[in-house]
Amino acid sequence: MKSRRMLGVAAYGIAALLLISACAGEGSPDVQATSSGVTISADARDRQGEVVGTEPGLEQWAAALPAGTRATRIVYRSTSGVDGAGTAVSGAIFISSDERRPEDGWPLIAYAHGTTGISRDCAPSDRADMFGDLTAVDDFLRRGYAVVTTDYQGLGIRTGETPPHPYLEPHTAAYNVIDAVRAARSVEPDIGTEWFAVGASQGGAAAWATAEQYASYGDGSGDLVGAVAVAPLLDATYLVDNAQNGHLTTAQRYLYPLVVRGVAQADPQITISDHIASTGPAASCPLDRTALATQPAAASDAFVAVTPAAAERLRTTVGSYALPQESTEVPILAFYGSLDDIIPPDVMQITLQRGCSVGDQLTRVRRERQGHSLDPGPLMAKWMSDRLVGAPVPSDC
Numbered sequence: 076m077k078s079r080r081m082l083g084v085a086a087y088g089i090a091a092l093l094l095i096s097a098c099a100g101e102g103s104p105d106v107q108a109t110s111s112g113v114t115i116s117a118d119a120r121d122r123q124g125e126v127v128g129t130e131p132g133l134e135q136w137a138a139a140l141p142a143g144t145r146a147t148r149i150v151y152r153s154t155s156g157v158d159g160a161g162t163a164v165s166g167a168i169f170i171s172s173d174e175r176r177p178e179d180g181w182p183l184i185a186y187a188h189g190t191t192g193i194s195r196d197c198a199p200s201d202r203a204d205m206f207g208d209l210t211a212v213d214d215f216l217r218r219g220y221a222v223v224t225t226d227y228q229g230l231g232i233r234t235g236e237t238p239p240h241p242y243l244e245p246h247t248a249a250y251n252v253i254d255a256v257r258a259a260r261s262v263e264p265d266i267g268t269e270w271f272a273v274g275a276s277q278g279g280a281a282a283w284a285t286a287e288q289y290a291s292y293g294d295g296s297g298d299l300v301g302a303v304a305v306a307p308l309l310d311a312t313y314l315v316d317n318a319q320n321g322h323l324t325t326a327q328r329y330l331y332p333l334v335v336r337g338v339a340q341a342d343p344q345i346t347i348s349d350h351i352a353s354t355g356p357a358a359s360c361p362l363d364r365t366a367l368a369t370q371p372a373a374a375s376d377a378f379v380a381v382t383p384a385a386a387e388r389l390r391t392t393v394g395s396y397a398l399p400q401e402s403t404e405v406p407i408l409a410f411y412g413s414l415d416d417i418i419p420p421d422v423m424q425i426t427l428q429r430g431c432s433v434g435d436q437l438t439r440v441r442r443e444r445q446g447h448s449l450d451p452g453p454l455m456a457k458w459m460s461d462r463l464v465g466a467p468v469p470s471d472c
Contacts, residue, residue: 122152133203164234165200169222187274190277191206192365195230197358229241243311253288270297270299270300271303301462311393344388406437408454409427410455
């Protein structure tokens with residue numbers, strides 16, 4: 076592998092988890108099983124990453140990004156991890172026109188965003204500032220990467236009628252990220268074969284899921300050389316437990332109603348009113364702000380007395396989404412903060428240890444006196460550069 080100049084990455088600060096939804100495609104009796112127990116239809120398998128439509132990026136992006144950046148909004152085909160059906164997902168591609176392009180093409184970052192909401196108006200690629208993620212895109216470009224973003228299934232307004240977003244469901248998130256890479260490489264031939272999955276919070280879980288699903292789903296997407304998960308929400312069962320015990324932090328009170336509503340969108344056995352009052356926080360994204368940013372923390376009276384059966388149903392579903400689920404050969408770099416009031420550090424330590432237990436090549440970095448919106452610092456840039464030049468993969472397991 077050819078040596079490349081040092082590549083850096085932006086600091087991340089995103090709040091929460093993962094959203095999803097999409098256009099259902101016609102299935103086929105000819106299906107293929109996945110590790111989730113769901114089967115992928117032949118139609119979905121045949122159209123993975125197929126570009127349905129493109130249009131220029133928003134004018135506001137051109138003003139904010141390096142001169143000469145080519146930005147393209149896309150709609151591409153992907154797969155639902157809930158039922159294996161073909162879906163349509165929106166996203167965006169960003170690439171430099173710099174003549175100093177590496178001989179073997181720009182390395183690519185597949186960027187998975189944090190929680191914005193769970194409705195169709197919550198797609199970053201439909202917003203002038205991408206809910207703040209345009210800053211990260213700018214940094215990636217300046218450091219020598221091309222970037223592709225996914226809105227996740229069901230969040231974009233450019234995809235027609237879509238099934239509801241399966242919030243936190245890891246297979247859908249992974250498929251959406253991998254298919255975004257396939258789409259980007261078909262639209263922009265100057266993108267090389269090497270790529271990273273990068274994300275924070277919900278997006279950190281999506282990046283981890285992408286690493287796990289790459290071996291079975293990633294054929295033709297190129298070489299996934301690493302995944303970076305910043306404050307990843309890998310296992311939300313502690314939120315369910317804390318809600319039942321009345322021990323949610325203020326930050327978790329913003330998030331928990333969104334978890335309930337989002338999980339219920341994909342699991343008909345979950346009844347929202349069993350867990351939160353109907354007057355609780357909504358999940359849409361009005362006024363160019365995320366659902367989390369526009370809603371107050373849920374008051375104590377927004378939570379209802381939950382029956383043991385309802386609590387167990389919710390915990391079982393959320394638990395089925397928990398990561399890690401299987402080992403991966405893709406190296407993973409994970410950051411977490413000692414003062415995170417959304418994912419307690421002891422919860423994160425236990426969850427990350429499970430990655431070691433399944434044999435992952437995992438590097439765990441604890442940032443002292445930092446919270447959920449933490450700064451990975453220069454270590455992230457160095458770790459990614461080392462993967463591109465074929466340096467030995469570190470692990471602290």
